Amino acid sequence: MIADRIDAYLESGGAELPEAILETATKICGASMLRNFGVQEDTIRKERMPRPSGSWACPRQMVFDSLSLEVEPYRARALRTFTHGDMTEAMGVLLFRQAAPEDIITPDIDGEQLELTVEFDPADYGVEGDPFTLEGHIDMTIRGKDGQEEPVDWKSSSRYGFQNAKAGAGDPTHDWWTKEAGGYIAQLRWYMLMLRASGRSEANRGYLAFVCKDTGHTCEVMVPADEEAEKTLIKKAAYVFQQIPDAQEKRAVILEGTGTTHDPYRRMPRDPSKIKAGAAKVLEKFAKDGEQFEGDETTDARISAWVRQHVPRARFTENLKVEKAGATMRPDGTKGPCHELSTKAHLEGFRCSYCAHTARCWPGFQVVALSSGPVWRTNKP
Numbered sequence: 001m002i003a004d005r006i007d008a009y010l011e012s013g014g015a016e017l018p019e020a021i022l023e024t025a026t027k028i029c030g031a032s033m034l035r036n037f038g039v040q041e042d043t044i045r046k047e048r049m050p051r052p053s054g055s056w057a058c059p060r061q062m063v064f065d066s067l068s069l070e071v072e073p074y075r076a077r078a079l080r081t082f083t084h085g086d087m088t089e090a091m092g093v094l095l096f097r098q099a100a101p102e103d104i105i106t107p108d109i110d111g112e113q114l115e116l117t118v119e120f121d122p123a124d125y126g127v128e129g130d131p132f133t134l135e136g137h138i139d140m141t142i143r144g145k146d147g148q149e150e151p152v153d154w155k156s157s158s159r160y161g162f163q164n165a166k167a168g169a170g171d172p173t174h175d176w177w178t179k180e181a182g183g184y185i186a187q188l189r190w191y192m193l194m195l196r197a198s199g200r201s202e203a204n205r206g207y208l209a210f211v212c213k214d215t216g217h218t219c220e221v222m223v224p225a226d227e228e229a230e231k232t233l234i235k236k237a238a239y240v241f242q243q244i245p246d247a248q249e250k251r252a253v254i255l256e257g258t259g260t261t262h263d264p265y266r267r268m269p270r271d272p273s274k275i276k277a278g279a280a281k282v283l284e285k286f287a288k289d290g291e292q293f294e295g296d297e298t299t300d301a302r303i304s305a306w307v308r309q310h311v312p313r314a315r316f317t318e319n320l321k322v323e324k325a326g327a328t329m330r331p332d333g334t335k336g337p338c339h340e341l342s343t344k345a346h347l348e349g350f351r352c353s354y355c356a357h358t359a360r361c362w363p364g365f366q367v368v369a370l371s372s373g374p375v376w377r378t379n380k381p
C-alpha cells in the first residue's frame with residue numbers, strides 16, 4: 001500500500017521532482033536541525049498537555065508532564081534521534097507524493113499538515129467522564145482503498161524496532177501489538193477517532209510506516225479500527241483529564257503556601273476552563289504579577305509526592321522487579337554486580353526507561369543500552 005508503491009517508484013527510475021516538493025522537504029529537515037542542533041528550546045520545564053502522540057501507556061506520566069516539573073535536558077542521542085525522525089517523515093511524504101500523487105490528501109505541497117482540534121464527549125463512547133479536547137497534527141493522510149481518508153504516521157526505527165513492527169504487520173497476535181498498544185498504535189487510533197469525530201472520514205484503518213535506519217528497508221503496519229481499544233483510550237483520557245486539574249490545583253495550593261506570587265506555569269494549560277476554581281483563582285493572581293516562575297525542587301518534590309499518592313503507576317509496572325543479580329555492566333560505568341529489572345517479561349515495561357520522570361517513580365535506576373534492547377540496571381538492589 002505505502003512501502004510497495006514507494007519501492008516500485010524508486011526502482012522504476014523515479015520521475016521529475018518538482019522544486020516546490022523538494023523545497024518543502026528541505027525546509028522540514030532544516031527546521032529540525034535548527035531546532036535540535038542550534039539554540040535549543042528550554043526543555044527543563046515544559047508543560048505538556050495530553051496529545052495523540054503522548055504516553056497513553058501511563059496516565060501518571062501524563063499528569064507529571066502537565067505540571068511543568070523539572071526534567072533532564074535532552075541528551076545528544078535524543079537530539080539526533082529527533083532529527084532522524086523528522087527527516088524520515090519528510091522523506092516518506094516526498095516519496096509517497098511522487099509515487100502516488102493522486103492518493104496523498106495531506107500535507108499539501110507546502111508541507112502544511114492536517115491539524116485537528118476535537119472535543120470528545122466520553123458519553124458518546126459509553127464512558128463516564130467530562131468532555132475533553134485533543135489537538136493533533138497528522139504526518140500524512142491518504143485516500144484508502146474505499147476512498148476514505150486514512151492517517152499515516154512515519155516512524156524511523158532501529159533494526160530491532162523495525163523487525164518487531166514487521167513481524168507485527170504479518171501477525172495480529174504478535175507481542176508488538178501489546179507493546180505498542182499505549183504507544184504508536186494509540187497515537188494512530190486517536191488520529192482515526194479525530195478524523196471520524198470531525199466528520200472528515202470514516203477512517204476505519206490507519207498505517208504506521210517504518211523506515212529502518214540501519215538497512216533502509218521500509219514497511220507498514222495497517223491498524224484496523226477497534227471499538228474496544230478506542231473505548232479504552234477514551235476511558236484513559238477521561239481519567240487523565242480528571243486527574244490533571246486536581247494536580248494543578250494541588251500545585252497552585254502548594255505554591256500559595258510557599259508565598260510564591262509568580263505564574264507557576266510556562267504557558268497556561270490549553271484548556272483553562274478545565275482548571276478547578278481554587279487553582280483558577282491562584283493562577284489569576286499569579287498572572288497579574290506577569291512573571292515566570294521556574295519552580296524549585298521543594299515544590300516539585302511535594303507535587304510529585306501528591307501525584308505518586310493519587311495516580312497509580314501504569315499497570316505494566318506492577319510486575320517489574322529486580323530479578324537478575326550478577327550482571328556486570330553497571331549504569332554508572334563501574335564493573336561489578338548490579339541488579340536488572342525485567343522489562344522483557346512485562347512487555348510495556350520498557351516505556352519507563354524512556355520516561356522523563358523515572359527518578360520520581362524508581363529512584364536509583366538507570367537505563368543501560370544493550371544490543372538486545374535497553375534494560376534497566378542499578379548499582380543498588
Ligand code: SF4
Nearest residue numbers: 058061313352355361
Ligand atoms: S517512570 Fe514509568 S510509571 Fe513512572 S511515570 Fe514514567 S512511565 Fe509512568
